[in-house]
Amino acid sequence: MRYYFVLIIALFFLSTLGAQEEANNNHQKKETGKTFAPGDNLKNPFTDKISSALDGKIIFIQNCASCHGNEGLGNGPAGASLIPKADNLTSDEIAKRSDGEVFLNISDGASGVMIPWKFILSENQRWHLVDYIRQLRENQNSGVLK
Numbered sequence: 001m002r003y004y005f006v007l008i009i010a011l012f013f014l015s016t017l018g019a020q021e022e023a024n025n026n027h028q029k030k031e032t033g034k035t036f037a038p039g040d041n042l043k044n045p046f047t048d049k050i051s052s053a054l055d056g057k058i059i060f061i062q063n064c065a066s067c068h069g070n071e072g073l074g075n076g077p078a079g080a081s082l083i084p085k086a087d088n089l090t091s092d093e094i095a096k097r098s099d100g101e102v103f104l105n106i107s108d109g110a111s112g113v114m115i116p117w118k119f120i121l122s123e124n125q126r127w128h129l130v131d132y133i134r135q136l137r138e139n140q141n142s143g144v145l146k
């Protein structure tokens with residue numbers, strides 16, 4: 001009986017925390033006029049983008065290029081027959097997302113077709129991939145395909 005009581009108190013406490021967080025979020029939304037996506041509050045730990053993207057490139061070739069293609073255009077040999085198709089990672093849509101959101105996209109996988117990479121790649125490896133995905137878009141825009 002006593003345990004139920006403790007549990008109810010704990011649940012009540014958690015629900016007030018959730019409401020508090022939502023209130024903060026709404027408040028921020030009002031201040032900046034921006035909506036927040038999951039992951040927006042995560043901070044990319046790498047500031048040297050060139051070196052981070054270089055590390056990301058190796059991880060990308062080994063784990064992602066088969067579906068997303070070497071240039072990230074979504075045209076890898078294993079990706080062609082998938083439903084849905086592997087995304088073009090150089091798209092405006094992905095470019096608009098924060099680093100943290102893309103980090104979560106990679107971590108959590110998508111549509112049951114792309115596995116959640118958080119079980120396979122370390123956090124640092126996933127951030128390197130975010131930096132490499134940014135680099136792929138720059139390459140695409142400047143016409144340099146590496």
Ligand code: HEC
Pocket residue numbers: 060063064065066067068078079082083084085086087089102105106109110111113114115117129
């Ligand atoms: C088995 C093929 C496959 C592999 C390997 C793969 N992906 Fe994907 N990926 C997909 C498919 C398919 C989608 C699109 C899912 C959808 O449209 O809902 C996707 C979507 C994504 C997205 C967008 C997800 C979203 O929620 O919008 C990102 C970012 C991404 N992949 C990055 C990566 C990275 C980085 C790797 C390597 C670690 C990788 N993918 C490896 C198939 C793959």
